[in-house]
Amino acid sequence: MGAIVFEGVVKRFGSQTILDGVDLEIRTGQKVVLLGPSGSGKSTLLRCINQLEDIDAGRITVLSHVITHANAARIRADVGMVFQNFHLFPHLTVLENVCLAPLLVRKVTRADAAAQARDLLGRVGMGHKADAYPPQLSGGQQQRVAIARSLAMKPQILLFDEPTSALDPEMVNEVLAVMNAIAAEGMTMVVVTHEMGFARDVADRVLFMDRGRIAEDADPRAFFSAPATDRARSFLAAIDRKRAETEKLRVTGRLPEAT
Numbered sequence: 001m002g003a004i005v006f007e008g009v010v011k012r013f014g015s016q017t018i019l020d021g022v023d024l025e026i027r028t029g030q031k032v033v034l035l036g037p038s039g040s041g042k043s044t045l046l047r048c049i050n051q052l053e054d055i056d057a058g059r060i061t062v063l064s065h066v067i068t069h070a071n072a073a074r075i076r077a078d079v080g081m082v083f084q085n086f087h088l089f090p091h092l093t094v095l096e097n098v099c100l101a102p103l104l105v106r107k108v109t110r111a112d113a114a115a116q117a118r119d120l121l122g123r124v125g126m127g128h129k130a131d132a133y134p135p136q137l138s139g140g141q142q143q144r145v146a147i148a149r150s151l152a153m154k155p156q157i158l159l160f161d162e163p164t165s166a167l168d169p170e171m172v173n174e175v176l177a178v179m180n181a182i183a184a185e186g187m188t189m190v191v192v193t194h195e196m197g198f199a200r201d202v203a204d205r206v207l208f209m210d211r212g213r214i215a216e217d218a219d220p221r222a223f224f225s226a227p228a229t230d231r232a233r234s235f236l237a238a239i240d241r242k243r244a245e246t247e248k249l250r251v252t253g254r255l256p257e258a259t
Contacts, residue, residue, distance in 0.1 A: 003028045003157055003188045004049060009058035011044055011212075018044045020212035021058070026205075028156075031189045033199040033220075036209035037235060042192045045209070046159050049190070050079045063156060077105050080150030081159040084166050086142040088134040088149070094121065095130040098149045106153065113152075120148040124178050140171025147178055158182065160191040196239060200224055208232045 002025040011019035018041050026032050034042040047053040048060060051072040060067045062075050088097050098117035102108045108116075121127045124144040134142055143163055150158060160179065164172040176198055183189055183202050193199065199206055199220055206223040208216040210231045216223060227233045 002026050003030075003063060004190070005059075005061040006045075007059045007061075009045075009048065009060060010056045011041075011048060011053060012056050018212050019048070019055070022212070022214060024207070024214060024217075026188065026190060028188055029186050030204045031183050031187075031202055032191070032205045032207060033203040034190065034192045034207050034209060035194075035199065035235070036215075040209040041212040042209050043161050046081075046161050046190060046192055049157075049159060050076045050081060052081075073105075077153060078155055079157045079159060080153055080155035081161065082143070082146050082150055082163050084162045086134070086139075086146045088142055088146060090134050092133070093130065094126065094132050094134070094137070094145050097134070097145060098152050101149065102152050117148070117152060120151050121145070123151075123181075124148045125174075138171060139167045140174040143167065143171070143175045144178055147175070147182070151182075155187075157188045157190070160189065160193065162192050162194070164193065164195055194239070196224070208235070 004024070004026040006022045006024040009019050009022040010017065022045065034045065036042050044053055048055055049062060051067055063078055065071055065075060067075060089100070092100065095114065095117050098120060099110070099113040102113045102116065103110065118127060118130060121130055124147055126141060126144050126148065129137060129141060134145070137145070163179070164175050167175065172195070176195060179191070179198065180202055191198070191203070203220050206216070206218055206220050207214050208223065208227070208229070215229050216227065216232050218228070223232070224236070227236060
């Protein structure tokens with residue numbers, strides 16, 4: 001069985017169906033990118049994996065355990081999640097943010113938690129900021145700390161929910177470099193993103209979602225060279241237009257460079 005398995009999963013918010021009978025298996029070690037227009041169900045699918053959202057029908061199995069309310073905490077301990085807006089505790093130092101979950105959940109000693117945290121902060125290029133507070137950091141720095149915090153729990157799966165969407169272009173590259181390094185180590189990853197370069201170069205699979213369903217499940221090269229559905233072709237064309245418009249504005253000086 002795969003690391004993550006969806007069987008006929010339905011999720012509704014009121015009268016609106018967000019996930020419409022999703023069947024999906026993600027194998028251990030795979031890097032899967034979820035693409036699709038806003039409202040297609042990408043983030044909701046991700047949040048259902050560690051029960052940040054309850055499902056209305058179907059079944060989700062994570063690491064051989066069918067998700068229930070009784071085992072949600074256990075599953076979350078093995079499934080890290082990196083959010084768009086960092087979710088760091090502003091009153092704790094960077095080091096304390098990374099130490100907190102291992103201390104409370106894994107019950108490691110304070111000395112071991114601190115040693116591990118310093119090692120992880122070094123891996124993401126944030127060792128020199130261990131004693132700083134989140135409000136003193138740039139967005140890219142905060143996101144790298146958030147990734148270190150997730151890694152501190154020694155997860156078997158990492159989920160990323162649009163981790164670069166709140167960042168300027170320079171900071172995006174900082175975070176993507178860390179994600180690329182984690183992917184190269186063999187981590188099972190599920191990533192909601194609009195970073196097409198990451199999807200092309202790092203993902204094993206691209207899932208294109210539309211109206212709560214997986215409309216395409218493809219190798220990245222096949223998806224980007226010859227998408228199978230009109231909806232996916234339209235989506236990629238819109239991204240290409242937006243990229244071209246942004247580049248034109250930069251060249252003409254109407255869009256300031258990131259600082």
